[in-house]
Each structure stands twice: as structure tokens, then as C-alpha cells.
Amino acid sequence: MRRALIPHKGYGIGDDWVFYLLILIMLSPLLVMSTASAESGKNTQPIQIPNPSADLWREVRQRDAIAVGNSQVKSADSGVLINPYGDKWRNFRMTQLIPYGGYLLAGMLLLLIIFFIVRGRIKVVSGMSDKKLFRYSLYERTIHWCLAAIFLFLAFTGLILLFGRSLLIPIVGQEFFSLLASASKEGHNLFGPLFAVALVLVFFRFVRRNIYQKGDLTWLLKGGGLIGKGHVPSNFFNMGEKSMFWMLVLVGGVIVGSGLVLVFPVFGQGRVLMELSHVSHGITTLVMIVVIMGHIYIGSVGMEGALDGMTTGYCDLNWAKEHHEQWAELCEEQNEVIMEDEVSRLQGDTKANSMPSSLTQETGQ
Amino acid sequence: MIGELIDGPLWYFAFGVFVLGVIYRIISILRAGLKKDFSRPRAEGSAGALRTLFSRFIPRRDVATRGRLTVIAGYLFHLGLFALLIFAQPHVTFFSERITGFSWPALPYWAFIVSAELAFIGLLLLWLHRVLHPVTRLLSSIDDYVGIGLVFLVMLTGCLALAQAFEPLRLLHLFLAELLLIYFPFSNLMHAFTFAFSRAYTGATMARKGVNA
Amino acid sequence: MARMKFYCDAERCIECNGCVTACKNENEVPWGVNRRRVVTIKDGEPGERSLSVACMHCSDAPCAAVCPVDCFYTTADGVVLHDKDICIGCGYCFYACPFGAPQFPEDGAFASRGKMDKCTFCAGGPEEDHSHEEYSKYGANRLAEGKLPLCAEMCSTKALLAGDANVVSNIYRERVINRGASVLNRGVSYQNASLRQTRGMEGKASNKK
Numbered sequence: 001m002r003r004a005l006i007p008h009k010g011y012g013i014g015d016d017w018v019f020y021l022l023i024l025i026m027l028s029p030l031l032v033m034s035t036a037s038a039e040s041g042k043n044t045q046p047i048q049i050p051n052p053s054a055d056l057w058r059e060v061r062q063r064d065a066i067a068v069g070n071s072q073v074k075s076a077d078s079g080v081l082i083n084p085y086g087d088k089w090r091n092f093r094m095t096q097l098i099p100y101g102g103y104l105l106a107g108m109l110l111l112l113i114i115f116f117i118v119r120g121r122i123k124v125v126s127g128m129s130d131k132k133l134f135r136y137s138l139y140e141r142t143i144h145w146c147l148a149a150i151f152l153f154l155a156f157t158g159l160i161l162l163f164g165r166s167l168l169i170p171i172v173g174q175e176f177f178s179l180l181a182s183a184s185k186e187g188h189n190l191f192g193p194l195f196a197v198a199l200v201l202v203f204f205r206f207v208r209r210n211i212y213q214k215g216d217l218t219w220l221l222k223g224g225g226l227i228g229k230g231h232v233p234s235n236f237f238n239m240g241e242k243s244m245f246w247m248l249v250l251v252g253g254v255i256v257g258s259g260l261v262l263v264f265p266v267f268g269q270g271r272v273l274m275e276l277s278h279v280s281h282g283i284t285t286l287v288m289i290v291v292i293m294g295h296i297y298i299g300s301v302g303m304e305g306a307l308d309g310m311t312t313g314y315c316d317l318n319w320a321k322e323h324h325e326q327w328a329e330l331c332e333e334q335n336e337v338i339m340e341d342e343v344s345r346l347q348g349d350t351k352a353n354s355m356p357s358s359l360t361q362e363t364g365q
Numbered sequence: 366m367i368g369e370l371i372d373g374p375l376w377y378f379a380f381g382v383f384v385l386g387v388i389y390r391i392i393s394i395l396r397a398g399l400k401k402d403f404s405r406p407r408a409e410g411s412a413g414a415l416r417t418l419f420s421r422f423i424p425r426r427d428v429a430t431r432g433r434l435t436v437i438a439g440y441l442f443h444l445g446l447f448a449l450l451i452f453a454q455p456h457v458t459f460f461s462e463r464i465t466g467f468s469w470p471a472l473p474y475w476a477f478i479v480s481a482e483l484a485f486i487g488l489l490l491l492w493l494h495r496v497l498h499p500v501t502r503l504l505s506s507i508d509d510y511v512g513i514g515l516v517f518l519v520m521l522t523g524c525l526a527l528a529q530a531f532e533p534l535r536l537l538h539l540f541l542a543e544l545l546l547i548y549f550p551f552s553n554l555m556h557a558f559t560f561a562f563s564r565a566y567t568g569a570t571m572a573r574k575g576v577n578a
Numbered sequence: 579m580a581r582m583k584f585y586c587d588a589e590r591c592i593e594c595n596g597c598v599t600a601c602k603n604e605n606e607v608p609w610g611v612n613r614r615r616v617v618t619i620k621d622g623e624p625g626e627r628s629l630s631v632a633c634m635h636c637s638d639a640p641c642a643a644v645c646p647v648d649c650f651y652t653t654a655d656g657v658v659l660h661d662k663d664i665c666i667g668c669g670y671c672f673y674a675c676p677f678g679a680p681q682f683p684e685d686g687a688f689a690s691r692g693k694m695d696k697c698t699f700c701a702g703g704p705e706e707d708h709s710h711e712e713y714s715k716y717g718a719n720r721l722a723e724g725k726l727p728l729c730a731e732m733c734s735t736k737a738l739l740a741g742d743a744n745v746v747s748n749i750y751r752e753r754v755i756n757r758g759a760s761v762l763n764r765g766v767s768y769q770n771a772s773l774r775q776t777r778g779m780e781g782k783a784s785n786k787k
Contacts, residue, residue, distance in 0.1 A: 183525035
């Protein structure tokens with residue numbers, strides 16, 4: 001009957017029905033007064049009848065602060081009647097984080113592809129030499145790949161949870177995706193703390209070589225050698241790598257901190273803190289993934305000779321001269337250049353041993 | 366259908382292969398016998414065997430310093446793995462239902478998670494060390510990688526199934542564990558049992574020669 | 579088609595927690611889970627009011643919007659339910675819900691979340707009505723029996739109203755008008771008006787002759 005009077009509303013009472021009631025409550029004194037005065041016939045002044053309900057609702061629904069009460073149900077935030085930040089978080093996640101995050105990742109991928117097509121693989125101009133420089137120790141390589149493996153696992157599981165509903169459910173179906181998401185959640189939770197451990201190990205191992213020094217500004221101004229011709233001399237790590245390291249440490253620290261807040265809801269942290277943690281976790285991880293995508297690109301297909309240091313521990317002398325000139329010169333001064341065959345022998349590479357060509361090489365640098 | 370197979374017959378088959386295989390391997394090692402040692406023993410062999418069996422748990426000083434990473438990672442992995450293999454609540458329940466018939470006190474859940482974390486970081490570090498170190502890479506055979514891979518996959522699927530709410534995830538974990546059980550007796554993973562024999566043999570031989578090793 | 583809503587009349591709620599107990603008992607909810615709770619604002623101060631809150635069964639439910647596995651659905655009665663077979667216990671609905679309705683049984687270490695549990699408006703879940711599965715996962719399905727949620731039915735002061743939104747708002751509007759009228763009529767304060775009998779004003783069912 002009532003619905004027939006307001007057909008366009010339909011279910012419109014919806015979640016705003018509390019609001020309508022609120023208006024009704026606030027208006028009701030006036031309504032009552034008008035009827036009462038009409039009945040009595042007296043010309044009375046309007047009497048203010050404060051309605052405590054209206055005050056209460058105004059208080060708990062106010063948007064600038066959370067009214068906290070008391071509840072016999074004891075758990076985190078049980079005294080909070082209405083948490084207005086919940087809806088803000090929802091809007092952030094659904095209308096900003098997921099779409100823009102998706103565009104960001106897709107854009108970075110596209111950018112890398114375009115860059116690869118335009119610039120191609122960055123070659124070692126003077127060709128790969130037969131001389132090597134020792135670059136990363138076994139321990140350094142181990143913790144790097146440990147961090148890398150954990151990061152990749154966390155990134156994939158996190159992305160499944162973030163984009164799965166819009167991208168995967170239509171393909172694999174809800175039930176299978178639920179299975180996948182549960183596995184992702186448990187794996188993400190379990191491996192998260194390990195990321196912190198690996199990050200700390202990497203930080204202490206590499207921090208000394210990553211302190212900014214003279215020449216880094218020049219590198220930045222010349223765009224790392226990407227703009228124009230010629231390589232910019234740099235030390236063991238160049239300005240870009242140093243920046244990536246500090247990004248990894250600082251952003252990674254935020255990721256670890258916010259992740260720990262989210263994964264251990266045992267310290268009575270409230271929803272607002274968790275929402276903030278989730279926001280920062282989402283933004284920082286996307287930034288991190290984008291930067292690491294660039295890191296993976298330049299380390300693998302993007303540059304010739306860049307991966308060797310991290311896999312074998314030895315990098316090519318010419319590559320070092322072109323990309324880390326100061327360091328290469330220092331190594332040459334200190335007689336740390338090693339012949340390729342020596343490296344092969346050290347690594348027990350049987351193929352290289354069987355090659356007699358090593359005999360023809362000059363010995364001693 | 367596949368689930369019933371994994372949960373039922375395949376499990377008993379795998380467990381049978383494991384038990385019989387391990388017994389067969391150990392018996393064949395014992396039956397191989399020892400070379401006769403004609404020298405006059407300087408000390409009792411069995412005491413040395415026993416001592417070495419336990420003293421080797423503490424690495425020699427040079428090993429402990431130069432191979433610090435592998436020692437730490439090795440202990441993390443093995444202790445974590447045993448803790449969660451034997452004392453994790455779901456495993457205790459499984460063992461008591463399927464094998465022993467009685468249960469024993471399980472670790473609290475948080476300790477189970479902590480031991481899983483330790484086992485994972487240990488295994489990752491050891492695995493990477495094996496791949497990256499030229500000597501261990503040279504020494505490693507396909508057998509080692511299959512063993513590591515299976516153990517890692519069993520641990521990973523176990524961790525993915527932590528919610529204990531999705532039957533397929535549990536079955537995947539169980540299936541990989543069954544593969545591991547079948548693979549176990551015929552691989553380097555037998556070191557879980559044979560380490561005792563090799564240590565005891567070395568200890569006994571050395572003790573007979575009067576060498577403190 | 580009804581559109582089911584709860585409304586708690588703060589002028590009547592006496593914070594007896596009867597609704598909380600009724601809900602726990604009727605639905606056999608897991609330990610540590612309270613689908614409904616009573617919150618007292620300004621406890622011990624003038625203007626103290628209590629409200630009973632649970633899932634409000636929003637039309638545009640934030641929990642359903644943010645769920646990464648899309649496990650929420652709205653029934654024909656406008657009740658927001660979720661499928662526990664799909665839920666992964668991520669806690670996002672808990673962040674998004676303004677009322678703090680989603681609850682998580684502690685499942686495993688470090689309070690890691692189990693599958694979410696929340697008020698179902700005593701409407702069970704996606705399983706077959708009155709099946710054992712449904713009861714063990716979601717609790718009672720009173721709606722299918724033609725009954726309203728037990729919390730509201732057992733409310734001693736009839737502060738907690740449940741049912742079709744139109745009916746609920748009609749009842750509440752009548753109460754508000756009667757209270758306002760009795761203030762004018764008898765010169766009592768608003769609080770007294772809501773508690774005492776009104777003379778000449780037919781407001782309460784108990785007062786009708």
C-alpha cells in the first residue's frame with residue numbers, strides 16, 4: 001500500500017531507512033505540536049521537545065569522530081557503534097586501489113615491452129670479454145634469491161587476492177577461485193614474516209655499498225645513461241640501484257609493518273588501524289611490484305651481462321667497465337680481475353675444463 | 366573419485382612402500398657386513414660409535430665458522446620440519462587415526478606456525494646454497510633436487526591447506542606426501558635413517574684406531 | 579516481497595543483553611563469536627542510551643562489495659547472507675562493515691581468522707532449509723518457519739524490532755508520535771513519557787481496552 005504511493009522508490013527505503021527515521025524523529029515534535037495546538041485551540045508558543053533519540057543518532061552517525069560506548073561483549077572495537085571509515089575504506093579499495101592498481105601494473109608491463117622494442121637489449125658495447133670480476137659472494141646471492149623467491153610468492157598470492165574477483169572468478173569459477181584464494185591467503189600469511197627476515201638480512205648485507213656518494217647526482221642528471229649516449233661512471237651500485245635499495249628498505253619496511261598489523265589481530269588493534277594498514281599495504285606493495293618489475297626486466301632481458309653477477313657471482317669485466325666504471329677501475333687497480341677459465345675451474349664447470357683453449361690464453365694480468 | 370583413491374588405497378600403498386622400503390634398505394646395509402679389521406683395537410669401538418653418533422650433532426669449529434649459513438639453516442630446517450611433522454595438531458590427529466591408534470600432545474598452534482616458518486626459511490636457504498655454491502652444485506644429482514622439490518612441495522601445499530577448510534587442498538598435500546613416501550626409501554632422503562649407521566661406523570672405526578674423531 | 583530490517587529503539591533498550599543471549603543460544607554460535615551486541619553510549623552519564631547492534635542487512639552492503647571471493651548474496655527478503663564454503667576468512671568484510679557485524683572464530687595461531695560468521699536474520703544459509711548442515715554452519719532458520727529473529731522476539735521491552743522495514747518503521751513512528759504527544763499532554767519529560775502510561779492517548783498495546 002505504502003509502496004504503491006511511492007512506486008519509484010521500490011526498495012528505496014533500503015539502507016537509508018534509518019536516515020528517514022531520523023528525519024522523522026526530528027520532525028515529529030513539530031508534527032505533534034501542530035496537531036496538539038490545533039486540538040486545544042490555544043495559541044501557544046512552540047515548545048521544544050528535545051528528542052534524545054535524535055541526539056543519540058546524530059552522535060553515533062556523525063562523520064568526524066567515532067562515538068565509543070561500552071559493551072558487555074568484550075572484543076576489539078565492540079564499543080564502536082558505527083565506524084564511518086569502513087565505507088571510506090571500501091570505496092578506496094573498490095574504486096581506486098583495484099582499478100588504478102590494475103592500470104598501474106598493466107601500464108608498467110606495457111612500458112617495459114615498449115622500452116624493449118624501442119631500445120632493445122642493452123648490449124655490452126665492447127663485447128663480452130674473457131675476464132671476470134667477483135661481484136657477489138655466495139651468501140649475498142643466497143639471501144638475494146631467498147628474498148626474490150619469497151617476494152614473488154607473496155606478490156602472486158597478494159595479486160590473486162586483490163584482482164581475483166574481477167579477473168579470475170569469471171574464468172575459473174567461484175568455487176575453484178575460493179580454493180585458490182584460501183591457499184593464497186594462508187600462504188601469504190605464512191610467508192609474510194619470512195619476507196621480513198630476508199629483508200633484514202639483505203639490508204645489513206648491502207647497506208654499506210648503497211650509501212649515496214659523489215657522482216650519484218651526475219648519474220641522476222644524465223638519466224642513468226638512458227638519455228643520450230655514453231655511460232655514466234658509477235661505483236659498485238649506481239644511483240638507480242641505490243635508490244631501488246632504499247625504496248626496498250623503506251617501502252618494504254612499511255609493507256612489513258602494515259602486514260604484521262593485518263596478519264596478527266591479537267594485539268587488540270581496531271578496525272581503523274587495520275583499514276589504514278591495508279591502505280598503506282596496498283599502495284606500497286603495488287609501488288614495490290612496479291619497481292621490482294623494472295628490476296627484473298633490467299636484470300634479465302633488458303641488459304646483457306647483468307644477471308651473471310647474481311647467478312655465478314662473477315660479472316664480465318667489460319660490462320663492469322661500462323656500467324660500474326669506478327668499481328671496475330678499483331678492481332683492476334687491486335688486481336682482482338680473474339680469467340674466465342679460472343672462474344670456470346673454480347666453479348667446477350666440466351665443460352670449460354675440457355676445452356683446451358684455456359691453454360692458449362695469456363696468464364696473469 | 367580421485368580423492369577417495371588418494372585418501373584410501375594410495376595412502377596405504379605409499380605407507381607400505383615406505384615402511385618396507387626403509388626396512389629393506391637398512392637390512393641390506395646391515396647385511397653388507399664390515400671389512401674385517403685385523404689390527405689390535407686400541408679402544409672399545411662401540412663407545413666411540415655412540416660418542417660420535419651424538420658428538421657430530423655439534424659441528425666442528427671450522428665447519429661452524431665457514432659454513433655458518435648451512436649449519437644454521439640446516440638446524441632450522443630439520444628441527445622445524447620434525448616439529449611440524451610429528452607435533453602439528455592435524456598430523457597428530459592423522460597419525461593417531463591411521464597408524465598408531467593413540468595420540469600424543471600436539472604443539473600449540475602458534476608453535477606449529479613458528480616451526481613451519483623456520484623450516485621454510487631453512488629449506489629455502491639450503492636449496493639456494495646448493496644451487497649457488499659451485500661445489501655443492503657439482504656434487505648434487507637429480508636425486509637431491511627431486512628430494513628437495515618434493516619436500517618443498519609437501520611443505521608448501523601443507524601451508525596452503527592451513528585453513529583446513531578445503532578438501533582438495535588437503536588431498537593435494539596428502540598426495541604429494543604419498544609421492545614423497547614412495548620416493549623416500551630409494552633416495553638420499555634415507556639419510557634420515559642411515560646417518561646413524563654412517564656416524565656409528567666412523568666412530569667405531571676411529572675409536573678402534575684410537576683416534577678421537 | 580518484504581525487506582527485512584532491524585531497528586533498536588534506544589528509548590526502550592535497557593541493556594539486558596537478552597538479545598545477545600537469545601542469539602547465542604538459538605544459533606549455537608562458535609566460542610568467541612557474538613553476532614549481536616549491546617552498546618551503551620555515555621555509560622553512567624546523563625543521556626545514557628543503549629542500542630543492540632548486529633548485521634543491518636544493508637541494501638548496498640559494503641561487506642559484499644569488498645569480499646575478494648564474492649561469497650555474499652542477498653535473499654528475496656533482503657537478508658544479506660554469505661556462503662561459508664566460499665569464505666576464506668580474510669577479514670575484509672570486518673574492515674568494511676560500519677557496524678562491526680562480521681565475526682571471526684579464532685582458528686589457529688595468532689588469532690588467525692576462521693570463516694566469517696555474522697547475523698543471518700535467523701534465515702540460515704545457502705544450504706537446504708532446516709538441514710543439519712545449515713544449522714551447524716549458520717544456525718537457526720526461523721524465517722523459513724515464518725518466525726522472526728529470536729533476538730527481537732525475546733526482547734523484554736520490545737526495543738529491538740525486526741521484520742519488514744515498512745512495518746518496523748510504522749511501529750516506531752507511532753511510538754515517537756505518542757511519546758511526543760504525551761510530553762505535551764502530561765507535561766512529563768520525554769523519558770518518562772516513553773515509560774509511563776499515557777492518559778487518553780492510545781499508544782501501547784497493553785493500554786488498549
